[in-house]
Amino acid sequence: MLGEAGVCVSIGEKIRDLRIQRGMSQVDLADDLVKPSMISQIESGKVKPSYTLLIELAKRLGEPVETFLSELDPHFLLQANIRLAQYELATGRPQVARQLIENLPRASLQTRNLAEYRLTLARVHRACGEYPEAVRELEQLREHAYSAQDWRLLFYVLRETGQAEYDRGNLEGALGEWREAVALADRMEGKSGISPLEWTQSLIELHLHLDALDPGGKGFSVPWQRPTSALLPALATPPEVAGPPEISLEENDVIGDFTAEKRPYLAKAQAFAQRMPTLWAVSERLAQEALALMPIDPATARRWAEQANALVTYAQLIESSLAVRTRTQEAAEPNHEHNNFSTNDLQTIEQTAFAMTALHPRSRLHEACKQIRECLQREEVAKAAELIEEVKALLALTEEPDSPSNRDIALELNLLEIELAALSGQREASLQRLVQYEAEYPNWGNPEHRRRACALLTMWYGDVGDVDRVLAYCRKMEELTEGARPSLPFWS
Template sequence: MTIGEKIRDIRIKRGLTQADLGGDLVTPSMISQIEADRAKPSYPLLTELANRLGMPVEYFMNELDDQFLFSAQLGVAMYQTAVGQPEAALTQLESIENTPEQGLNHQEYILTLAQTYRKLKRYNEATSHLEHLREIAYRTQDKRLLFLVCRECGYVEADRGNTEGALHEWTRALEYGEALSQSDTMASLDLTVCLTELLLQMDRLTTTTTTTGSHGGRLNDRPYLEKASKLTAETPDLRAVSDLLITDAISAVHKDPSKAKVLAERANTLLTFARLVEQVIVVQARMTEADRPSYEEPWQHAALAMTSIYPDVFLTTECDQIEHLLGMGQIDTVPNRISRVKEFLNVLGKQQNICQDIRDVSFRIRILESQLVVMQGNRDDGIEQLVSLLGEFTEPSHQELRVKACALLVLWYGELRDTEKVLYYCKLMEESMVTEGQGTPFLL
């Protein structure tokens, strides 16, 4: 039996209501969540509940220890998945003994497993787990779980190249997210992060054309970007984020003390991190003033610190902007932008465990650099760079990049009227598309 099942069983045997057991400690709703294993009691709270139930706290301890061990292992796997180490995450998940078969812990485990399978491109296994969770969510009318399932299903479809399917799932996720914003089921900051991420993904899918790869349109023509702007307006810096966490903590103090404790700890951790970032930037700036330059500029330290979890988001956005400028023929600022990205990649390259997404960005920026060289009038040099780069695309994840490179070479050799090379790279592009399962090349 789980902790929640034990508490419920003994409470009923004692003839107590959930309000009787919660008393002045927690609300009946919180007791209900604990009994349903949707919330975990802290040790002090468990001790008080055990006293009221007339049971020694040790009666619950073995189960509590197991839950703490499970939570720790799951937390490690979540982190590894988030930073681009899905192989390590899967090993961690598979090492967990006696995985829960129901309740919140079961849901979190299956969701993390599905995310890990997606990162490993094992889409059928990811989809199977997500459909299992969707069934649970519909049966229990759990909007939080429905939101998370639709969100992750959208990523699976996007990774598969199914734009329509991804937008369908994410549209449903937004609907559930708006409903969650009217309740306290999810912490407001967590919900803001998830919703903003979805909106940015949807904006990218709906504003990227398959012929130029460029972005266009005014803000009022890009509704997803406009919504994202409104969502993030209240959290422009780390101090604002910390203040939001504390506001949520204060509102939860009497309704859910354990949740309030977690939120307050997150706020204080974030402030500590912000102070460290500020100190690093000041140190680097003063070293420069003292004629002891560091190997990168202070802005690089700030960017690296602020994007250490998902640096590919920053880098991909920069590449998108460079791609847009090239598509518009506005190349004046492109060299500086490319240099900034390459410098940032150089800093990241000094770290260990760089995720595949970062490696792919390094290839993408080299493709863009070859485009710039051609647009500057050095077509032969640009072709030489791209042909050399093409031989480095060896992994399955590189197939889309291979298709882009081949499409450019077909275009450039076509302008040179080199029919033999055009046919060669058309065939290579077709082979890459079959390998990747794409129906149409993504031309730049």
């Protein structure tokens, strides 16, 4: 770093200058942290402080640690790469994250950000389906977190290990890890060292995961699995009398009004979600936390203040974009009789704002597929056909058509189109398409779609009295049910 005359000032000289400015002696600065002789050696340039020691010295001098790091620029590069890798993971591009994270210099990893690097690397392994590698990294991090009593790191490890266990089919293991993470979060409340934005998002996600696996909060169970007989039609019922097929493979069996007693994890998720329902509330909370941290941890306060500013800027961008949309509509309709928004106008604006704040379109795609299924159950053929075309159009706009999530959507959409054709009177052709769909189902596909295909085949063959094929597809459903699991509310 440069002084007033453009002369390079070392870390030790900067520490000495700030110490003198604050009227502190070397004994005052050392206190119970190190010996005063160590401060003397650092200030004279004979010893360079470790990053951990530098953080503590910066706190005592009331400065962000970045003030002293001009000589440690590789650390900033390291941190930037880790942050970018985390972004690529969050947006569903694990291979890009791998390129960023695996090319980092190993020497610098030994001095700073090692835990964060290894946690990010574990997430990359998991996202790429490399579960043994992911678990190995996480177990080592767990040991380090316990020995260092780093509860913040342990929270991240528990959250990520639960996801790894879920991905490889160990649902009971996932439930145990996530329960422990939630219990740890309760003990850490207000002292996590994690920004309010990330903290709230993590806890909502964890409680939704737990609600998906154990909605009643009474222990591990499989409420999403139904007996095969519940999926079959009554074979004795004449086809012309039978009503439309009603298959609800993805719904829980929890019936009745929602209460905290019946769905404790969902109630907790709702409570967290209500804390910061708008961008304004999130940014305001971040700013308040940053202000409170300023006297004791300026570096963290700065990061949270930067997050708050970024959110406010984005909120302003959304408002400006909506203002442009409204004004262009007014310009296109100069003879509009009134200037006030109607209810429909407001709904359209809300939908536009929601679309602009969506992380990526896959959540909308999954929701649209659910709506299509409901339309098919109600035999609303025209509405289902319209929604299918909307999903196709949105799918075509995605940046990575061959991504796992997009391929999964395409598989589901294909099945929905077969059901739609059957309802439109093309039952025989649809039956042949469905047989081929089930027979050629890829190994990487979501087994839930294949289960649904088998359920439909049992119904359609049941309608024509083909008992042998009904029993064959029943057996397939039973095999698929053994490994079935619910879809988590977030694609982590």
